[in-house]
Amino acid sequence: MANFALLQPIVSIILIFFHSGKYSTLAASQMAWCVAKPGSTDQMLQAGLDYACNHADCGPIQQGGSCFDPNTLVQHAAFAVNMYYQSMGRHKWDCDFNDSALLSLTDPRGNAEVDTELLQSNIDFACQKVDCSPIKSGGACFDPNTPMHHASFAMNLYYQNNGKTAASCDFNNSGLIVAANDPSDNTFLS
Known part of the structure; x- marks a missing residue:
């Protein structure tokens, strides 16, 4: 167990979700989202947020942006890593963030x-x-x-x-x- x-x-x-086939094929063959991984520290989340926002548009999570609320580190990091993942081509390696993110198969x-x-x-x-x-x-x-x-x-x-x-x-x-x-x-x- x-x-x-x-x-x-x-x-x-x-x-x-346990999958015995090719992981990269799984992610590419259906819609997927990058989400914050349970157990990620605030430091890991902040690093992912900073990196993602340097490479993808994080305007919506800035003060006054449409995705600013809820104004929490985990919500902003989740938005940023997913924005990065989606904009970089949805490869499994685009959702690693030093092991602080996961691929979600559910929206x-x-x-x-x-x-x-x-x-x-x-x-x-x-x-x-x-x-x-x-x-x-x-x-x-x-x-x-x-x-x-x-x-x-x-x-x-x-x-x-x-x-x-x-x-x-x-x-x-x-x-x-x-x-x-x-x-x-x-x-x-x-």
């Missing part, structure tokens, strides 16, 4: 910040369908003991066991499918 204790909340639930604009009540509802639903014992007290994935981390685990397990489809990751528009590293072994998909 993957240890999801390493995943940190950013803006929305991030579910991991992240539909995923607003998720409240605790919705997270608990997602946990309750998923755990009726899959074995959530690893996130119970004393379980291998109990820590960190936060609704965000427990929901990420439960939702991902549900997704993995129910066809890995967009529908099995929707969770009232609070799930997000990303192409990423497998957190259980820290190797990059290729």
Whole structure:
């Protein structure tokens, strides 16, 4: 079982999409977005924001711009790295930012910040369908003991066991499918 204790909340639930084919073919063959990676530090986010804004138009996240609000580092970094990724040709290497970004296969604009009540509802639903014992007290994935981390685990397990489809990751528009590293072994998909 993957240890999801390493995943940190950013803006929305991030579910991991495991793909056995060519990663670059996957990104090029369908719409993809570059998003901030859970666990990225403020320093990593700021570095990504600065680099991306030196190579892509970040006017919309400047004061008075259409994407200025919410005025948070993670929101501005997410906008900037995606703008850079889209403008540079949507190659997997255009969404690395020193391992502080991920390719999302689901449009992240539909995923607003998720409240605790919705997270608990997602946990309750998923755990009726899959074995959530690893996130119970004393379980291998109990820590960190936060609704965000427990929901990420439960939702991902549900997704993995129910066809890995967009529908099995929707969770009232609070799930997000990303192409990423497998957190259980820290190797990059290729």
